[in-house]
Amino acid sequence: MIGYLRGELVQVDDEACVIDVNGVGYNVYCSKSLLNQLGEIINDETPVVKLYTQLIHREDTMDLYGFINKDELRLFTLLLTVSGIGPKQSVKILGVRDPADIIKAIVTEDNAFLMSLSGIGKKKAQQIILELKEKAKRNFDIAASPVSSNYNEAVTALESLGFTAAESREAVERALSDETLAAKGDKSDVSKIVENALKQLS
Numbered sequence: 001m002i003g004y005l006r007g008e009l010v011q012v013d014d015e016a017c018v019i020d021v022n023g024v025g026y027n028v029y030c031s032k033s034l035l036n037q038l039g040e041i042i043n044d045e046t047p048v049v050k051l052y053t054q055l056i057h058r059e060d061t062m063d064l065y066g067f068i069n070k071d072e073l074r075l076f077t078l079l080l081t082v083s084g085i086g087p088k089q090s091v092k093i094l095g096v097r098d099p100a101d102i103i104k105a106i107v108t109e110d111n112a113f114l115m116s117l118s119g120i121g122k123k124k125a126q127q128i129i130l131e132l133k134e135k136a137k138r139n140f141d142i143a144a145s146p147v148s149s150n151y152n153e154a155v156t157a158l159e160s161l162g163f164t165a166a167e168s169r170e171a172v173e174r175a176l177s178d179e180t181l182a183a184k185g186d187k188s189d190v191s192k193i194v195e196n197a198l199k200q201l202s
Contacts, residue, residue, distance in 0.1 A: 002064065006050040012039045017066070019049065028053065028066035029087075031095030037068070056087045065091060074139055075099045082131050084124065092118040101169075106136045108152055112165045151176065154193040163201065171197035 005028065007021035016029045017038050028051060030038070041047045051066035052073045065087060067073040072094055079090040093102065096117050105113035106129055114125035151172055158168035175196035 002053045002055055004050055004052045005064075005066070007048065009038055009042055009047045009049045012042050019051065019066075026064060028064045029091060030066045031072075031091050033095045034066070034068055034072075035095075054087075063087065067094075071099050071140065075102060078132055078135055078139065079128075081135070082124075082128055084127075089119055093120070103136050103140050106132050109133070110165075110169075113169070116166075150190050150193060153190045154197060157190070157194045158197060158201075167201065168197075171200045174200045 005019050005021055005026055007019045007026075009017060010020045010025065011018035012035055014035075016027050017035060018025045018027055020026075030051070038049065041049075051068065052070055053067070054065045054073060054076060056063045056065060065076065067076060076087075076090050076094060079085050079093060080087060085093075097113075101113070102117070104110070109129050111122065111125045111129070114120050114128055115122060120128070154172045154175070155165070155168045158171060159165060163171070172193060175193050178196055
């Protein structure tokens with residue numbers, strides 16, 4: 001088991017990067033978002049990177065997958081427990097949205113969000129929620145996230161006003177992180193959350 005790699009970044013391709021660790025080049029599959037980050041530093045003088053890794057051993061292959069932090073690795077491993085989702089699709093899912101958003105969608109049973117991810121249809125989204133909701137609660141710290149009925153109600157209210165699901169979620173998250181809202185103790189008042197979110201959208 002290779003817990004992580006720390007070495008010189010020598011190559012970045014469409015699906016993977018190569019890290020030189022003491023003269024040995026490791027081919028590491030990464031999400032698109034991570035590869036974009038690595039691509040920005042590949043031209044720096046001897047860029048040194050550290051990636052947490054998961055070795056996937058199949059009948060005829062041994063593939064190494066890399067992640068920028070342990071939360072990404074944990075979510076990757078969690079997604080692999082869902083029937084029909086393999087490592088390549090899991091890493092594609094991680095490349096589309098922030099892991100915290102994916103976890104939040106699972107816990108809040110946000111089908112629409114999950115269906116916006118790579119290769120996830122309605123049936124698969126429901127399966128992910130059914131199989132991973134409780135596991136996500138146990139494996140991730142979601143206390144600081146706006147995962148609550150107030151959050152869901154506020155998002156639904158904005159959607160009913162014609163805003164997209166993505167716009168609604170982002171506005172509500174920004175509203176809940178507003179210090180003014182917190183200072184007034186209005187985080188538990190859905191109407192106040194919506195009011196603040198509308199200001200964010202304007």
